[in-house]
Amino acid sequence: AQKITQTxxxxxxxxxxxxxxxxxxxxxxxxxxxxWYKQPSSGEMIFLxxxxxxxxxxxxxxxxxxxxxxxxxSANLVISASQLGDSAMYFCAMIGRNRDDKxxxxxxxxxxxxx
Amino acid sequence: xxxxxxxxTHLIKTRGQHVTLRCSPISGHKSVSWYQQVLGQGPQFIxxxxxxxxxxxxxxxxxxxxxxxxxxxxxxxxxxxxxGDSALYLCASSFEAxxxxxxxxxPGTRLLVL
Numbered sequence: 001a002q003k004i005t006q007t008x009x010x011x012x013x014x015x016x017x018x019x020x021x022x023x024x025x026x027x028x029x030x031x032x033x034x035x036w037y038k039q040p041s042s043g044e045m046i047f048l049x050x051x052x053x054x055x056x057x058x059x060x061x062x063x064x065x066x067x068x069x070x071x072x073x074s075a076n077l078v079i080s081a082s083q084l085g086d087s088a089m090y091f092c093a094m095i096g097r098n099r100d101d102k103x104x105x106x107x108x109x110x111x112x113x114x115x
Numbered sequence: 116x117x118x119x120x121x122x123x124t125h126l127i128k129t130r131g132q133h134v135t136l137r138c139s140p141i142s143g144h145k146s147v148s149w150y151q152q153v154l155g156q157g158p159q160f161i162x163x164x165x166x167x168x169x170x171x172x173x174x175x176x177x178x179x180x181x182x183x184x185x186x187x188x189x190x191x192x193x194x195x196x197x198x199g200d201s202a203l204y205l206c207a208s209s210f211e212a213x214x215x216x217x218x219x220x221x222p223g224t225r226l227l228v229l
Contacts, residue, residue, distance in 0.1 A: 033217075035217065037220070042222065043203050043205075043223045043225070044220060044221070044222040045223075047217055047218075047219055047220070091157050091158075093157075095216075095218075102163060102171050102173060103160065103207075104160070105157030107155075107157050108156075108157050
């Protein structure tokens with residue numbers, strides 16, 4: 001069975017500092033995708049970044065980068081130069097080559113950026 | 116470009132009633148998925164539809180049903196509502212259905228069952 005684990009229920013970070021949000025996963029699928037989504041208080045899930053299991057390089061999107069360590073089954077999100085608007089819930093998610101191709105989400109990490 | 120849209124944004128129902136939630140995918144996207152997110156948890160997969168056919172179903176009772184229309188929009192129906200059905204219902208669309216497809220989410224429908 002597939003599983004996503006986010007061990008940090010909440011984090012407080014000073015504005016402009018970098019922050020790392022942890023995510024580990026478990027799957028028996030040889031091919032899978034890993035995602036990070038941001039959910040502000042409005043509720044909408046905002047796609048941030050995607051990493052394919054066969055991608056050789058870590059994904060980057062602006063201030064977001066994904067530290068993908070396949071052997072350790074970890075996919076940590078790094079946010080550089082944090083901003084007040086980064087305060088939100090962050091979800092790590094995975095999709096595997098199952099019949100239904102559903103996305104499995106972790107329980108999330110609530111990030112608070114302090115001015 | 117319009118993103119995924121959902122209606123209504125908020126809904127209050129009483130136990131035993133039924134509810135219909137609607138979703139319009141991003142233009143050109145053929146796959147729609149539904150998720151339930153209860154307070155304090157990550158979203159849980161309910162259904163995925165692709166080209167008007169059900170591709171997957173999560174661990175939800177038969178009170179939950181869905182369909183996809185020829186224009187790729189979708190409806191989620193929940194019958195005999197229970198208090199525990201109170202949640203944020205999220206719709207996501209992707210161009211196709213597959214393990215490399217990014218799903219883009221709508222703003223959700225907040226359902227409160229009294």
